[in-house]
Each structure stands twice: as C-alpha cells, then as structure tokens.
Amino acid sequence: MRIDLRALFALTLALFFPLSQSFAQFQPALPGYRYEFPRDYFNHPDYQTEWWYYTGNVQGSDGHRFGFELTFFRQGISRDPKQNSAWDLRDIYFAHFALSDLTGKKFFHTERTNRSGPGIAGASAKLQKVWNGNWKAEWLSGEERLTALVDSFALNLSLRPQKPPVIHGENGVSQKSAGLGRASHYFSETRLAVSGSLTFNARPHSISGLAWMDHEFFTHQLETNQIGWDWFSIQLDDKSELMLFQIRRKDGSLDAFSAGTFVDSEGLAQHLRAADFQLSPASEDWTSAATHARYPIHWQIRVAALHLTLDVTTPLPSQELVATSNVAPSYWEGAVLLQGKKNSVDIAGSGYLEMTGYDRPVSREL
Numbered sequence: 001m002r003i004d005l006r007a008l009f010a011l012t013l014a015l016f017f018p019l020s021q022s023f024a025q026f027q028p029a030l031p032g033y034r035y036e037f038p039r040d041y042f043n044h045p046d047y048q049t050e051w052w053y054y055t056g057n058v059q060g061s062d063g064h065r066f067g068f069e070l071t072f073f074r075q076g077i078s079r080d081p082k083q084n085s086a087w088d089l090r091d092i093y094f095a096h097f098a099l100s101d102l103t104g105k106k107f108f109h110t111e112r113t114n115r116s117g118p119g120i121a122g123a124s125a126k127l128q129k130v131w132n133g134n135w136k137a138e139w140l141s142g143e144e145r146l147t148a149l150v151d152s153f154a155l156n157l158s159l160r161p162q163k164p165p166v167i168h169g170e171n172g173v174s175q176k177s178a179g180l181g182r183a184s185h186y187f188s189e190t191r192l193a194v195s196g197s198l199t200f201n202a203r204p205h206s207i208s209g210l211a212w213m214d215h216e217f218f219t220h221q222l223e224t225n226q227i228g229w230d231w232f233s234i235q236l237d238d239k240s241e242l243m244l245f246q247i248r249r250k251d252g253s254l255d256a257f258s259a260g261t262f263v264d265s266e267g268l269a270q271h272l273r274a275a276d277f278q279l280s281p282a283s284e285d286w287t288s289a290a291t292h293a294r295y296p297i298h299w300q301i302r303v304a305a306l307h308l309t310l311d312v313t314t315p316l317p318s319q320e321l322v323a324t325s326n327v328a329p330s331y332w333e334g335a336v337l338l339q340g341k342k343n344s345v346d347i348a349g350s351g352y353l354e355m356t357g358y359d360r361p362v363s364r365e366l
Contacts, residue, residue, distance in 0.1 A: 030173065045079075048218070050217040052214075053213065056212065065315070071097075093122065106200075159213075166188050166243075167269065178257075182220045186216045190212055190241040272305075282296070290330070296355070299312040311338065314335065319332055337349075338351060
C-alpha cells in the first residue's frame with residue numbers, strides 16, 4: 001500500500017502539535033536575509049518547512065522523452081532541547097519520486113517518509129547531501145548527483161549548473177500574503193545540464209536534457225482564504241528562464257502576492273509582480289478518474305514587459321499525484337512544452353507545471 005506523506009504529516013500535526021505551539025518554536029522568513037552558498041543548499045532547522053525540488057525534461061539516445069521529479073522535504077515538529085536521542089521526533093523527512101514517460105504516455109510516482117534516526121534521512125552541509133533512505137541529492141565538485149531506486153524505476157543523474165543560483169522575491173523573501181514573516185526564503189538553480197541514466201519499467205535509458213532545482217524554507221503557511229496555486233518553471237531555447245506562480249483565493253480571484261522571476265541568458269534575474277504577467281487557462285481540461293478534480297492542462301502566458309507570449313501544453317495529461325487519505329489534497333504536477341513569441345520571434349521551451357487546490361483547498365485549519 002502506498003503511504004501518502006502529505007497526509008501523514010498533516011495528521012501528525014493535527015493530533016500532537018497545536019499549530020500556534022508548533023509555529024512558536026521556529027523563526028519566520030524575514031526581509032534582509034543574506035544568502036550564502038554553498039551553505040544555503042543545505043539544512044535550515046530554525047525554519048519549520050523546507051524542501052529541495054528537482055524536476056527535468058530529458059531525452060534518451062533513441063529519442064524517447066521523459067519528465068522526472070525527485071523532491072526532499074523536511075518538516076520541523078519539535079525543538080525541545082530535552083529531545084536529544086537519535087530517535088526523538090524532531091523532524092519528519094519525506095520524499096517524492098515521479099517519472100513521466102512522455103513518449104509511452106505512462107506515469108509512475110511513489111513516496112516515502114522517515115525520521116532522521118541514526119542517519120536514515122537528513123540534510124547535511126558536512127556530508128554535502130540531502131537524503132531519504134537510498135534516495136539522495138549530493139553536491140560534488142562542480143556538479144550535483146541525483147540517485148533514486150524503487151522496484152523497476154531508477155534515476156542516476158549528473159546535474160551541472162549552467163548559471164549561479166537565482167534568488168526569488170524582494171529583499172531576501174518571497175512574500176505569500178500580507179504581514180511580516182508570511183513569506184519564504186526561496187532560490188532556484190534554473191538551468192542544470194543533465195546526463196546519466198533513467199530506468200522506466202526495468203528498461204534503462206541513457207539520457208540528457210535540462211533540470212531545475214527549487215529550494216525553499218519558511219515557517220508560515222498559506223492563509224485560509226488562499227486555496228491553491230499554479231506554478232510554472234520554464235526553460236526557453238534562448239537560454240532564458242521563467243518562474244511564475246499565481247495564488248488562487250476562495251472567492252475565485254487571484255492573490256496580489258502572486259509573483260515570478262525572469263532570468264536572462266547571462267543569469268541576471270528580474271523580479272515580476274502579479275501585474276507584470278498573466279496566466280490564463282485555455283480550452284483544454286483533464287478530469288481525474290480518481291479524484292474527479294478538473295485540471296486546466298492548456299495555458300496561455302503573457303509577460304508584457306518581456307514582449308513574451310507562450311502557449312503551454314502537456315504531452316501527458318495524467319500526471320496527477322493522488323492522495324490516499326482525506327487529510328491531504330491531491331495535486332497535478334508534470335512536464336509541459338511551450339511555443340510562442342518573444343520580441344515577435346518564434347521561441348520554444350520546456351518546463352514543469354504544478355497545480356494545487358483543484359481537488360480541494362490546500363489550506364486548512366488544524
């Protein structure tokens with residue numbers, strides 16, 4: 001039976017840790033934070049929530065196309081100084097591994113959860129890695145290595161950064177709602193050259209392509225009137241990138257704290273506010289047989305300041321991650337393709353799209 005890790009975490013907090021008490025042990029993301037690398041690639045235990053999020057579009061030597069996702073999460077539970085045993089529940093570590101066979105039209109995903117214990121899971125600057133069991137991201141000399149293996153599916157990838165890390169938001173924070181600390185510290189590696197091997201249904205493929213890494217750490221969650229978001233990571237063939245997200249509200253409007261970042265071919269980042277871009281669902285939806293959620297899988301993107309318009313589609317509509325408990329929502333996350341115009345010139349690219357809150361609202365009161 002597949003365990004839904006988001007549900008497990010939410011249930012753990014609801015049963016054992018009142019929200020105000022849990023938040024009080026951790027610090028909020030505040031303006032003025034100064035990023036340092038390589039330090040900030042690793043653990044930030046003073047913040048309650050942290051994730052490392054790898055996604056990519058790759059192709060086999062035979063032309064077979066895939067999307068992949070390998071994510072690691074740390075959720076702080078307690079900072080009681082009396083808890084100093086390796087088995088004390090200070091943090092929950094969970095991870096998600098997904099492969100999209102874009103050519104064969106198949107989707108695989110699985111999850112796992114662990115406490116740190118005696119080295120079972122963790123994030124360590126000393127060890128230069130983030131891991132959960134035998135799934136890991138390692139920082140080596142000039143590259144990052146991703147490894148994941150389960151049943152007949154596996155990743156063994158080398159990722160080489162083509163640009164320095166990009167910091168999102170303004171003054172060190174990506175603001176998510178009104179008020180001090182209602183934000184995250186958020187940076188990305190927006191163009192990682194990928195090489196290595198991918199195994200799908202026991203068939204190995206030698207692959208290459210591009211990946212994206214998000215690292216975000218924070219304590220404050222969404223407000224109760226913010227029900228979900230649509231998030232895009234976009235890698236264009238002129239060697240520029242875009243991160244865009246819009247937060248949807250209960251009344252159907254878009255939140256003013258929606259935002260994004262444009263990264264030019266040299267790695268220079270430009271912050272985008274909600275008024276600077278439009279993300280519009282187009283004519284095509286996909287309805288999940290499992291959850292009956294209806295997801296818009298065809299989008300139009302317009303960034304007027306960049307003279308950029310993009311048409312976003314997916315070669316695989318069924319990339320929904322279905323929750324196995326009624327505590328946590330299901331969501332859609334998968335590989336997308338882009339075609340459009342930039343300064344009246346044709347442009348194309350690939351990326352990843354995440355859509356939450358279509359099954360039911362993400363935010364909830366514990």
